[in-house]
Amino acid sequence: xxxxxxxxxxxxxxxxxxxxxxxxxxxxxxxxxxxxxxxxxxxxxxxxxxxxxxxxxxxxxxxxxxxxxxxxxxxxxxxxxxxxxxxxxxxxxxxxxxxxxxxxxxxxxxxxx
Amino acid sequence: xxxxxxxxxxxxxxxxxxxxxxxxxxxxxxxxxxxxxxxxxxxxxxxxxxxxxxxxxxxxxxxxxxxxxxxxxxxxxxxxxxxxxxxxxxxxxxxxxxxxxxxxxxxxxxxxxxxx
Numbered sequence: 539x540x541x542x543x544x545x546x547x548x549x550x551x552x553x554x555x556x557x558x559x560x561x562x563x564x565x566x567x568x569x570x571x572x573x574x575x576x577x578x579x580x581x582x583x584x585x586x587x588x589x590x591x592x593x594x595x596x597x598x599x600x601x602x603x604x605x606x607x608x609x610x611x612x613x614x615x616x617x618x619x620x621x622x623x624x625x626x627x628x629x630x631x632x633x634x635x636x637x638x639x640x641x642x643x644x645x646x647x648x649x650x651x
Numbered sequence: 652x653x654x655x656x657x658x659x660x661x662x663x664x665x666x667x668x669x670x671x672x673x674x675x676x677x678x679x680x681x682x683x684x685x686x687x688x689x690x691x692x693x694x695x696x697x698x699x700x701x702x703x704x705x706x707x708x709x710x711x712x713x714x715x716x717x718x719x720x721x722x723x724x725x726x727x728x729x730x731x732x733x734x735x736x737x738x739x740x741x742x743x744x745x746x747x748x749x750x751x752x753x754x755x756x757x758x759x760x761x762x763x764x765x766x767x
Contacts (some may be wrong), residue, residue, distance in 0.1 A: 554699065571752050581655075581742055581758035582694075589754060634703045636682045637746035637754055643693050 540565045540633045544642035552650050553621055559614040559645045561603075561629035570632035571612045572639065573603055577625045585627070588612065599623075624649045653677075655759035657743050663765045667730040672762045675724055676745030684756060685718055685728050687741040694742075701728065701748070733766045740764070 545560040563571065570589050574582040586597040593605040603614045612629060626646050630639040656675040664670055676683050684699040698708040703720045711718070715734070720726040730737055740763050744756040 548667075572755060573757075581760045583758070584755045587755055627730045628738075632754055635748065636699065636706055637756060638682075638684070638699060638707075639756055641694050641696075 540567075540631045540640045542629050542631050542640055542642035544570070544629055544645050546645050547643065548646045548648065550648045550650060551619055553617045554626050556617050557615065557619050557623075557647065559627050559629075559647065561612045561614065561642060563612060564630045565609055565610075565631055567634055569605070569607075571603075571605060572630040572632075573597075573612075573631060574628040574641075575600070575625050576628065576644075578585060582628060591593075619647070619649050621649050623647060655743055655745050655757055657741075657759035657762050659762060660760065661763050661765075664733055665767055666734055667732045668766075669729065669735045669736075670764060670766075672728040672741050672743075672764070674726045674743030674759060675726070676726070676743070677747075677757055678724070678737065680745035680747045680757070681723065682746040682756075683720060684744040684746070685726070686744065687739045688742060688761075689739045697728070697736050714725050730764075733764075734753050735766045738764055 541564045543562045551557045572587045573585040575585045576582045587603045596602045601616045629642040629643045633640045658673045685697040687695045697710045698718045700720045718728045740761045742761045743759045746756045
């Protein structure tokens, strides 16, 4: 069965500092991985996804994640964060058929000036 | 594309009342998911449909909860009777599995339910 573990529930960081949000997954089938972002009082939005091919995937707003099969990880990174990146971030793995996703518990990123 | 549409955006009701939440998925998407989000329990999958048929309702917390999808463009989540512990944000999401699938889910803005 698939599962997702987000290792940090909260990550405080100063503006312009780098950040890494950690995600480990467990899956016995082909792995499709996602990062979603939820801004306050909004729904979840897709940030980036790994389906196949290059193990490094990027989003349009400077985030990137690397699929590491040997470590079963899909950590999210950004070299320099902005106040506007303050949000909750969810890692997810596709759970077979119908596009069902298994979500992690979420990591709350708080960017301070 | 209007995205996933949910109504109402906010609902305040008294304990014991019936509550109906509504969702219109993205046109052409044939999988639909209902989630509940609370501070204590995080994001929980309640039920999901494919081609209007319920596939897995094991996440529905109690018999007080029911969901229907009478056609490809509309779904409801009903709570009867409602209780204060049902207070949460309820999200609907849709997706397009099958040929040409994109795998991701698209979320609506949510309905914030408060039961007093």
